[in-house]
Amino acid sequence: MSPAELEHYLHEQIPLSKAMAVAVVSVTGDNVLLQAPLGPNINHHETVFGGSAAALALLAGWSLLHVRLRDEGIANRVVIQRHSMEFERPITGQFTARALLEQPDQWRRFTAMLARRRKARVIVTCVLERAGELVGTLRGEFVALGATAV
Numbered sequence: 001m002s003p004a005e006l007e008h009y010l011h012e013q014i015p016l017s018k019a020m021a022v023a024v025v026s027v028t029g030d031n032v033l034l035q036a037p038l039g040p041n042i043n044h045h046e047t048v049f050g051g052s053a054a055a056l057a058l059l060a061g062w063s064l065l066h067v068r069l070r071d072e073g074i075a076n077r078v079v080i081q082r083h084s085m086e087f088e089r090p091i092t093g094q095f096t097a098r099a100l101l102e103q104p105d106q107w108r109r110f111t112a113m114l115a116r117r118r119k120a121r122v123i124v125t126c127v128l129e130r131a132g133e134l135v136g137t138l139r140g141e142f143v144a145l146g147a148t149a150v
Contacts, residue, residue, distance in 0.1 A: 001067050003027050010059065017059055020052055024063070025096065029071070030104070032064040035096045048091035057126035057138035058083065060099035064124060065142055074111065076144045081121065083140035095130045102139070114144050 001009075003024040011018040021040050025033040034056055041052035058080055065078045101107060102123040113120035121143050128136035 001027055001070060006032070006063060006067060010063065014059065016055060020055065022056065022059060027063075027067055029068065031098050031100045032060050032067060033096055033098045034060045034063065035094060038091075038093050038095075045090070046092075048095060050085075050087065053087070053091060053095065053097075053128055053136055054083075054085050054138060056095070056097040057085070057099070057128055057136070058140065060097040060126050061124035061138070061140045061142060064099040064101070065122065065144065068107070069111075069114075069144065072111065074114065075146070076114065077146055078142055078144050081141045081143045083138055085136065085138045087136045089133075089135050091128070091130050091135045093130060095128060095135065097126050097128050097138075099124050099126045101125075110144075118146055120144050 003026060006027055007024040010022060020036050023035045025035050036056050038048060041048045043049040062078055069076050102125045110120045110122045121141055124140050124142055126138040
Protein backbone atom coordinates (compact mmCIF):
# COMPACT_ATOMS: atom_id res chain seq x y z
CA MET A 1 0.00 0.00 0.00
CA SER A 2 1.41 3.37 -0.96
CA PRO A 3 1.49 6.37 1.41
CA ALA A 4 -1.20 8.11 -0.68
CA GLU A 5 -3.48 5.05 -0.55
CA LEU A 6 -3.08 4.71 3.21
CA GLU A 7 -3.69 8.42 3.77
CA HIS A 8 -6.87 8.28 1.67
CA TYR A 9 -8.04 5.19 3.57
CA LEU A 10 -7.39 6.82 6.96
CA HIS A 11 -9.21 10.03 6.00
CA GLU A 12 -12.21 8.10 4.66
CA GLN A 13 -12.47 5.42 7.36
CA ILE A 14 -11.18 7.29 10.44
CA PRO A 15 -12.50 10.88 10.16
CA LEU A 16 -10.43 12.06 13.12
CA SER A 17 -7.30 11.57 10.98
CA LYS A 18 -8.65 14.07 8.44
CA ALA A 19 -9.61 16.57 11.15
CA MET A 20 -6.07 16.28 12.55
CA ALA A 21 -4.63 16.81 9.02
CA VAL A 22 -2.66 13.56 9.29
CA ALA A 23 -0.32 12.89 6.39
CA VAL A 24 1.32 9.55 5.63
CA VAL A 25 5.04 10.20 5.08
CA SER A 26 6.18 6.62 4.45
CA VAL A 27 5.01 3.02 4.54
CA THR A 28 7.37 0.06 4.57
CA GLY A 29 7.09 -3.50 5.79
CA ASP A 30 8.94 -2.49 8.95
CA ASN A 31 7.37 0.84 9.88
CA VAL A 32 4.79 3.49 9.16
CA LEU A 33 5.56 7.20 9.58
CA LEU A 34 2.68 9.64 10.03
CA GLN A 35 2.87 13.41 10.43
CA ALA A 36 0.50 16.09 11.73
CA PRO A 37 0.72 19.89 11.98
CA LEU A 38 0.31 21.96 15.13
CA GLY A 39 -2.70 23.98 13.90
CA PRO A 40 -5.60 21.52 14.16
CA ASN A 41 -3.98 19.79 17.15
CA ILE A 42 -3.19 22.83 19.28
CA ASN A 43 -4.16 23.31 22.91
CA HIS A 44 -4.51 26.40 25.09
CA HIS A 45 -0.73 26.38 25.79
CA GLU A 46 -0.02 26.63 22.05
CA THR A 47 1.47 23.14 22.03
CA VAL A 48 0.06 19.87 20.70
CA PHE A 49 -2.88 18.55 22.70
CA GLY A 50 -1.82 15.30 24.40
CA GLY A 51 -4.85 13.51 22.98
CA SER A 52 -3.78 14.43 19.46
CA ALA A 53 -0.27 13.13 20.08
CA ALA A 54 -1.65 9.86 21.44
CA ALA A 55 -4.12 9.62 18.55
CA LEU A 56 -1.35 10.06 15.95
CA ALA A 57 0.71 7.34 17.65
CA LEU A 58 -2.29 4.99 17.80
CA LEU A 59 -3.06 5.68 14.13
CA ALA A 60 0.54 4.86 13.21
CA GLY A 61 0.46 1.60 15.18
CA TRP A 62 -2.89 0.57 13.76
CA SER A 63 -1.73 1.49 10.24
CA LEU A 64 1.40 -0.63 10.50
CA LEU A 65 -0.64 -3.72 11.36
CA HIS A 66 -3.37 -2.95 8.81
CA VAL A 67 -0.82 -2.60 6.00
CA ARG A 68 1.25 -5.65 6.95
CA LEU A 69 -1.77 -7.93 7.26
CA ARG A 70 -3.34 -6.57 4.06
CA ASP A 71 -0.07 -7.08 2.17
CA GLU A 72 -0.06 -10.70 3.32
CA GLY A 73 -3.65 -11.16 2.13
CA ILE A 74 -5.11 -11.54 5.61
CA ALA A 75 -8.45 -9.77 6.15
CA ASN A 76 -9.00 -8.78 9.76
CA ARG A 77 -10.10 -6.18 12.25
CA VAL A 78 -7.33 -4.55 14.27
CA VAL A 79 -8.20 -2.87 17.57
CA ILE A 80 -6.19 -1.41 20.42
CA GLN A 81 -6.54 -3.30 23.70
CA ARG A 82 -4.31 -1.20 25.93
CA HIS A 83 -1.55 1.35 25.67
CA SER A 84 0.75 3.51 27.73
CA MET A 85 2.02 6.91 26.68
CA GLU A 86 5.03 8.84 27.92
CA PHE A 87 5.62 12.47 27.02
CA GLU A 88 9.21 13.73 27.18
CA ARG A 89 8.52 17.40 26.44
CA PRO A 90 5.84 19.69 24.98
CA ILE A 91 5.35 19.42 21.22
CA THR A 92 5.62 22.91 19.73
CA GLY A 93 5.03 22.30 16.03
CA GLN A 94 4.60 19.70 13.31
CA PHE A 95 5.26 16.24 14.72
CA THR A 96 5.61 12.64 13.57
CA ALA A 97 4.80 9.18 14.87
CA ARG A 98 6.79 6.16 13.67
CA ALA A 99 5.31 2.74 14.44
CA LEU A 100 7.50 -0.37 14.74
CA LEU A 101 6.85 -3.88 15.96
CA GLU A 102 8.33 -4.26 19.42
CA GLN A 103 9.51 -7.79 18.55
CA PRO A 104 9.68 -8.13 14.75
CA ASP A 105 10.84 -11.75 15.03
CA GLN A 106 7.43 -12.63 16.55
CA TRP A 107 5.45 -11.62 13.43
CA ARG A 108 5.17 -15.19 12.03
CA ARG A 109 3.98 -16.45 15.40
CA PHE A 110 1.40 -13.64 15.50
CA THR A 111 0.03 -14.43 12.02
CA ALA A 112 0.00 -18.19 12.74
CA MET A 113 -2.00 -17.58 15.93
CA LEU A 114 -4.35 -15.31 14.02
CA ALA A 115 -4.94 -17.99 11.38
CA ARG A 116 -5.41 -20.75 13.96
CA ARG A 117 -7.44 -18.98 16.64
CA ARG A 118 -8.83 -16.04 14.64
CA LYS A 119 -7.40 -13.75 17.33
CA ALA A 120 -3.85 -12.67 18.12
CA ARG A 121 -2.05 -9.94 20.05
CA VAL A 122 1.05 -7.98 19.14
CA ILE A 123 2.88 -5.06 20.73
CA VAL A 124 3.74 -1.98 18.69
CA THR A 125 6.01 0.86 19.77
CA CYS A 126 5.38 4.33 18.38
CA VAL A 127 8.02 7.03 18.66
CA LEU A 128 6.88 10.66 18.53
CA GLU A 129 9.32 13.27 17.28
CA ARG A 130 9.36 17.01 16.68
CA ALA A 131 12.14 18.31 14.39
CA GLY A 132 14.13 15.10 14.91
CA GLU A 133 13.88 15.26 18.70
CA LEU A 134 12.13 12.58 20.78
CA VAL A 135 8.99 14.04 22.37
CA GLY A 136 7.09 10.91 23.37
CA THR A 137 6.64 7.16 23.13
CA LEU A 138 3.56 4.98 23.00
CA ARG A 139 3.59 1.25 23.65
CA GLY A 140 0.38 -0.40 22.49
CA GLU A 141 -1.02 -3.91 22.60
CA PHE A 142 -3.14 -4.42 19.51
CA VAL A 143 -5.48 -7.32 18.84
CA ALA A 144 -6.29 -8.66 15.39
CA LEU A 145 -9.58 -10.50 15.03
CA GLY A 146 -11.19 -12.69 12.41
CA ALA A 147 -8.43 -13.59 9.97
CA THR A 148 -9.58 -14.78 6.57
CA ALA A 149 -7.90 -14.84 3.17
CA VAL A 150 -8.51 -11.70 1.11
